[in-house]
Amino acid sequence: MFEMERETRMKAVKAGQAGKAVKAQSHKKFLFVIALTAFTAFTALTASPAFKIPSEQEISDMIELLRKEAPKNVAHRIEVISARFIGMRYVLGPLGEEVRGEFDRDPLIRFDAADCTTFIETVMALALARNKREVVPMLTKIRYKDGVISYQTRNHFVSVDWVPNNKQAGLIEDITEEFAGDGVRWAEKVISKRQWYLVKTEEILDKENVNGFGKKLSPRKRQALVAKWQALGKDIPDEPARLAYAPVALLKEKAKKIPSGAVFNLVRVQDYPVVIVSHQGLIIQKAGQTVVRHASSVNGVVEDMPLEEYLAKYETSKYPALGMNINVVQEVQEAKKVQSTGR
Template identity: 35%
Template sequence: MKLATTKNYILPVWLMCLSVSHTQAQTPDQFYQLLEQLPHSSYSSEQRMGRISEGFLGALYVDGNLGEGKDGRFDRDPLYRFDVFDCTTYVETVLAGALSSSQETFDSQMRAIRYQDGQVSFVTRNHFASADWLINNQNILRDVTFEVAGEATKQAVTTINKPAWYKAMGVERLQGLPPEVDKTERLRELHRLGSQLKVEQVSTAYVPLTALFNEQGEVNHALLDRIPSGAVISVVRPNYDVTELIGTHLNITHQALAFRIHGTLYLRHASQTQREVVDQDFVEYFSHYLESPSVKGFNVQQPRF
């Protein structure tokens, strides 16, 4: 995720089968038809999430691809789309789809997941995973990090400086506005709104990589088996200092879904490095971060529905 340009900054499966080929981007009609074909009475939430997320494998990664729609004050990118994703918009789309059975219910669920109290505006968007997104979605998610890691669970503590984040924004943050809009004045307005927000200290529970892997790099399979299939996984970088880029520290910089397929746990996510939605072996993915100075673990959220 590009910290200097992303609009979410999260800064902030069960599957019928494992697909290894890239799929074409779904049209809205195809997506809504799929929702109708997955009635809640016949499919579990895990199954619905698996089928929906699988349909987007191979879709392109495009950072900050959603906004407040055609009437947005600051960002007129679409409220949702099905052809491109970043890590958070991918998770949001899958969750909203799994909760829905029609276009109308999907629209409502997507708004509820992306915005505080479902109220669409730039300021009410759940920009920060640790301060907004996870907290405001506890009606559909349950933090099971401690159930996975037990006494090995750690807490990442940081200060999310929202006023400084807003102040660091440039005119490039204003998306899709018509030529007649004075963008300089509109940016000043956005800065003023941000200056009224609070500086927040947040704490994020995480499974440390030292609990998943021992000193020899061997995997703790008992811990791995406790990660629910269909869980939302957030990559934790405790007190990650990106103030020079965006004005604040962070705890979370990436989000994904975990699905167990034929006994193996996979991370399904919109990958910035691979530039598309992919499946990656969960253990292999996190093994690359064992020597990372900033990535220390992951938070686990199980859907309640």
């Protein structure tokens, strides 16, 4: 789903991580109200006691209010919207391609659970949408190359999919070089989607489908589906990835200069298995403190953590953090406004 560059997914897959293509414009048929109510049918999970799942009306009101308060300040909208989800439960791989998906039939959108990447994507979609009808189309534009909904076109890898495709769509700007100046460093690795697909298993099928879709199939159909899944990468050439990052020491030194609402991609040492980035989150400046706001697999919820405390966690890790790639979310230009699904 996203560089499935997430540490927990890496532990499950080890050797790597990323359907039958859904028509390019199929997302227009997914009305926000349908998607919002649909997610409840896909999970029996409950949110943290401190977190109340927002209703459709609350989502609509929040977008409308923030558009009036800060029509040209997407960073502020990100701050407010992301704060609303503090306490939301962490669930790995909670989103998919709905009932039209071939390999992952989790809902397109949900507000009761997220992992590190889907948290970022959902917040971005809510912050960039002008009304509730634009939320699902905006989310698909963020999550999928050219907004085409399919497992193959999902932005699975942060370094070669998520960052470049969202830059091309005009949704983010990579400011790492500008922020780090002469201190900028570069992480490089060859990404093998072919190998990532090859290691797909029935176990991973079940992990991808939080809703239990894979377990409902007969053993024969499960095996056939996994074989088809594994074959998706056979013609995909290996791709060199190169990502700028600000080193940990520089991040600590210039923490207060990181724009609030920026998206960070945590870059790990070069021998980290398969990928460059293991985690995504937001940088928030509040009350004179720089904090990481992220969906934490360790603590099981969306939380705030002081940046220095967050970085310190990796000092004794087998795969220490090298630094962060930093991106700011861009206001959607009128010419590129996502089409509404409303009637």
